[in-house]
Amino acid sequence: MLDGRHKSVFLGQGQDFDDMSFYRPGDDVSDIDWKSSARVGYPVIKRYQRESSVPLVLAVDTGRTMAAQTPHGDDKRDLVLGVAEVFSYLARMRGDPVGLVAGDSRRMVSRPARSGAKHAQTLLALLSRALWSLDAEQGAGRDTGWDAGRKEAVARGSSRPRSSGAPGLAADAPASSLPVVLERVSRWHRRRSLVVLVTDTAHPGEDCTVWLRRLPAQHELVVVQVEDDDPLREGAGRAHDVDSVAELPAFLRSDPRVAAEVGQAALARRQAAASLLEQRHIESGVVDSGQTLIDSVAELLMRERAAVARGRR
Numbered sequence: 001m002l003d004g005r006h007k008s009v010f011l012g013q014g015q016d017f018d019d020m021s022f023y024r025p026g027d028d029v030s031d032i033d034w035k036s037s038a039r040v041g042y043p044v045i046k047r048y049q050r051e052s053s054v055p056l057v058l059a060v061d062t063g064r065t066m067a068a069q070t071p072h073g074d075d076k077r078d079l080v081l082g083v084a085e086v087f088s089y090l091a092r093m094r095g096d097p098v099g100l101v102a103g104d105s106r107r108m109v110s111r112p113a114r115s116g117a118k119h120a121q122t123l124l125a126l127l128s129r130a131l132w133s134l135d136a137e138q139g140a141g142r143d144t145g146w147d148a149g150r151k152e153a154v155a156r157g158s159s160r161p162r163s164s165g166a167p168g169l170a171a172d173a174p175a176s177s178l179p180v181v182l183e184r185v186s187r188w189h190r191r192r193s194l195v196v197l198v199t200d201t202a203h204p205g206e207d208c209t210v211w212l213r214r215l216p217a218q219h220e221l222v223v224v225q226v227e228d229d230d231p232l233r234e235g236a237g238r239a240h241d242v243d244s245v246a247e248l249p250a251f252l253r254s255d256p257r258v259a260a261e262v263g264q265a266a267l268a269r270r271q272a273a274a275s276l277l278e279q280r281h282i283e284s285g286v287v288d289s290g291q292t293l294i295d296s297v298a299e300l301l302m303r304e305r306a307a308v309a310r311g312r313r
Contacts, residue, residue, distance in 0.1 A: 063176025
């Protein structure tokens, strides 16, 4: 899914002819060799071998809103880790180095792009620790490793009601600050890279306008948004506010006027984020559950590859 995405950067020099193969659904039609296809009676494409690797930089929002849930009841942090794992796996299969910039308004975790499975696993463990440290019980010495984080998420998800925020969220959990994350990516990763920004559907906002204009000039940027839950939708049950770490009272959850206003405000934030990305010609995709995560990432990469093939950048 990543092969051939950077030919605009390495045009004429970054790819060497490798061999011919039959066309398969999903292959780039611009790679079809029409003369060879006419001879064999079936579409044939040219495959190329890259001479150099393109680093992958995972830019991840670790603010308190990432501790909320999706409409399907998944913890958003599980989906963030899943997205990071998928992209790092694809990069490792290509031999590309992987780097990490994960942060919020108070914390920052940054590691340079390096190759190897061990380095990628270290990055995932660091990201897991940053995300799960949003919980109050992290201070009690709980194991924050990648496997431990996922196991505890499954255990807690089966016992607590669907909610917009985890009851165990720390009261002083930091807010999101995407401009700080994007600035760190721009300053610390000078080599042109594939930057995958992972946040939620309430971000990015107007405070990111400057960096969304600058960063695509340095790197290839795609955005993966994790779907936010609607705490006042019908049948949602009890809900906790991630900003105040308090349970929403029943009289608010059952008020249709409040639900309508909250829904309109959430829709306005999502539309503003989508409009901002569209203005900068940045491809984005939404992940709403673990069952559809792979398909959502694949669809995003296909759209981004098609945009690159059209010469949009």
